[in-house]
Amino acid sequence: MAGLYIHIPFCKQACHYCDFHFSTSLRNKGALVDALCKEIETRKDYLGTSGLTSIYFGGGTPSLLSATDLTQILGTIQKHFTLTPDAEITLEANPDDLTSTKTDELKAAGINRLSIGIQSFLDEHLVLMNRSHNATQAIEGVKNAQRSDITNISIDLIYGLPNLSPEKWAYNIKQAFSLGITHLSAYCLTIEKKTALNRFVQNKTILLPEEPIVLEQFSMLMEQTAKQGFIHYEISNFCKEGMHAKHNSSYWKNDSYLGIGPSAHSYNGNSRQWNIANNALYIKGIEALEPAFEREELTDADKFNEYIMTRLRTIWGVDLVFVKDTFGENVLTNLQNEAKEYITLGYMQQKGENVTLTKEGKFIADKIASDLFI
Ligand code: SF4
16 A cells, blocks of 8 residues: 655645645746656655555645646656556645536546535635635535546535534535535644734634534534444544545555655655755756755654554554554553553543544544653
8 A cells, every 4th residue: 555645836825724835826837747747757666666556636726737737747657656446546626626627627637536625615714714715616616526427525624713603514514415425524723823814813803712612513523424424534534435535544554655746745664754845946956856855764652653643543543463563562551551541431442452532532632642652
């Protein structure tokens, strides 16, 4: 199992909550696509001989790529990698880009899964977040994709927003399911330091909801998705049976992945490396065959902590046999001691050699994980 991530660092406008790497100037797009292809070629051996089980175009806004750009990148990948027959090829899209022509082009290029950044079906919140689309475009985008026979569709929603009443949140969830999606990612709004939203919070232009209100929204999310028969397979992710995101699941299952493009991260089981988060310097480095990146070798403690952090958030949980075989008897004993109280209090459960969070535990997942760290 190995995945390939391609970072497309362009957006039409800056969403107020976002601290990802992107530029609102598309001036360098052609040179950037050439550099991505060159990086794909030069790093083709990073994953060894593993075939690719997933390709993920993230960003930024990958739906800003033209059909020609996409064909160029996918052609380069096919030239240098072997794809498994059922490889998942996901593209993150903003609804306003998903015209019927665009969705036909995406289908023809080989995209077989869309992750659509809807965030809300209410215009008041889309304006608050400075999203480039409105609620009508959100619905149309999904329908256009389905008309183009891209039926594996995930949408993103955000809760914890100012003035998001229980009725409004229920409306968003209902709208999502009315569209016949296969996957839902729902994230709690987080305030990142260097964002417009942080300034609004600091100068009290907007007021964030109190924690109990946000927890109630998470609770409603779990209830409503369960009613729809969706599986809660990661804290923020829900899917129909068999429709979990292969690419993101590979991160949570500790598989290797190669990240291409500015700011993209790669992981090979022993080290993590990340490209420079600057489009011009990224292109310059790739063209000169002197790529700009940093690398960190992971200690056993890093590996264990990452394993706990990611696996505890998933339905697959922490495998005690794996912990013993990989990190040793002492680490296992320490983990079991730390987990004991959470199991007694009903926040965690053990079935056989597997430990997972209970529903109650999902509300405090980060705290539990940090208590289990080395
Ligand atoms: S479209 Fe996505 S990447 Fe771009 S600014 Fe908005 S949230 Fe960030």
